[in-house]
Amino acid sequence: MMDWTDTHCRVFHRLLAPHARLYTEMVHANAVILGDRSRLLAMDPGEHPVALQLGGSEPELLGQAARIGAEHGFDEINLNCGCPSDRVQAGRFGACLMREPALVAESVAAMVARCDVPVTVKCRLGVDDDHEWERFVAFIDTVAQAGCRMFVVHARNAWLQGLSPKENREVPPLRYDWAYRLKLERPQLQVIVNGGIATQEEATAHLAHTDGAMLGRAAYHDPYLLHRLDVAWFGGELRSRGELLRALRPYVESQLESGVYLKHITRHLLGLFAGERGGRAFRQVLSEGAHKPGADWSLVEQALAVTESFAGERADAA
Known part of the structure; x- marks a missing residue:
């Protein structure tokens, strides 16, 4: 690792x-x-x-x-x-x-x-x-x-x-x-x-x-597996990927304020939607934008919005 x-x-x-x-x-x-x-x-x-x-x-x-x-x-x-x-x-x-x-x-x-x-x-x-x-x-x-x-x-x-x-x-x-x-x-x-x-x-x-x-590596490439295991073994409520990711926002913003570049954090997030419809779009938005000057939390929200639009399309089709 x-x-x-x-x-x-x-x-x-x-x-x-x-x-x-x-x-x-x-x-x-x-x-x-x-x-x-x-x-x-x-x-x-x-x-x-x-x-x-x-x-x-x-x-x-x-x-x-x-x-x-x-x-x-x-x-x-x-x-x-x-x-x-x-x-x-x-x-x-x-x-x-x-x-x-x-x-x-x-x-x-x-x-x-x-x-x-x-x-x-x-x-x-x-x-x-x-x-x-x-x-x-x-x-x-x-x-x-x-x-x-x-x-x-x-x-x-x-x-x-x-x-x-x-x-x-x-x-x-x-x-x-x-x-x-x-x-x-x-x-x-x-x-x-x-x-x-x-x-x-x-x-x-x-x-x-x-x-x-x-x-x-399984936990790194499919981090949501960690959440499913934690709930299965220790109890609690299964939370959505988007909810979990948004809980990271205070940490991300504090790190950005201290001079950390967004790319150093988002590289660990790319597998969150592994195997899900919209997962490739999520990775693409983060990969292409996180290295740019001034990249901030809004890029993560953009990636989530693109990904969540796929879920919306499924709901409409149903």
């Missing part, structure tokens, strides 16, 4: 799903320590609960970054052991850490010692040809002994050679049964399943076997 789940995205998703736990983009520990924290750790008070996802493999640096994240108000610090990109591998973090459970455990212990919020791990089932349950559960047990009580399991292997990051999300077969078995055999752990979950029905089915489901 690099370059996607920034603070503007998370504020929007919080409106859609009041009960969800939101996650930041992965940020390297070095960047947290040495970089522009006002940008990298930007967070609106309305986002909570929100987790900071860290990348890295040096326990001391991860401990420092975890402390900084907790001091900035994040409710959870998550260590990424699942990203398969070449850049991540070159830095010896992400999915390649699945083969270094002792180092992950040392890193988690350092993070736990330096911050007072939960430290969690996002991982794969293994890398390349690692298809042994015993190796996977040994990784989990080693890291759990260091103080991690929640694992987000992307239920497929990561191929470190020969597959692009996109292919790594699609080609290796999903094995949700490993996440289910982990919860069954380690009931004291929180197990969240991730990977390939694209519908409300699929996400809900996982609740019979695990403690929760994490959505990534």
Whole structure:
């Protein structure tokens, strides 16, 4: 979710799903320590609960970054052991850490010692040809002994050679049964399943076997799915897309007043009408207009008006 789940995205998703736990983009520990924290750790008070996802493999640096994240108000610090990109591998973090459970455990212990919020791990089932349950559960047990009580399991292997990051999300077969078995055999752990979950029905089915489901790209490309899930799981009234979007107006206008360009916010809104008649027009109006000088909330209303006119045409035809 690099370059996607920034603070503007998370504020929007919080409106859609009041009960969800939101996650930041992965940020390297070095960047947290040495970089522009006002940008990298930007967070609106309305986002909570929100987790900071860290990348890295040096326990001391991860401990420092975890402390900084907790001091900035994040409710959870998550260590990424699942990203398969070449850049991540070159830095010896992400999915390649699945083969270094002792180092992950040392890193988690350092993070736990330096911050007072939960430290969690996002991982794969293994890398390349690692298809042994015993190796996977040994990784989990080693890291759990260091103080991690929640694992987000992307239920497929990561191929470190020969597959692009996109292919790594699609080609290796999903094995949700490993996440289910982990919860069954380690009931004291929180197990969240991730990977390939694209519908409300699929996400809900996982609740019979695990403690929760994490959505990534499906939630970004079809954000209204988050709202449907939140209502289905926690109750409340299903609100229209237009009503939800208009609730974002005070945030958008405050950001514009502080110098943020509209395009940096509206890029996260483009999928709101995914699969709906008028959805393409909604995306087109925002995409073509948000980058122009002086673009403001009126452009969002224009996009909504065009989209809602399609609904009006359906009503007339009926």
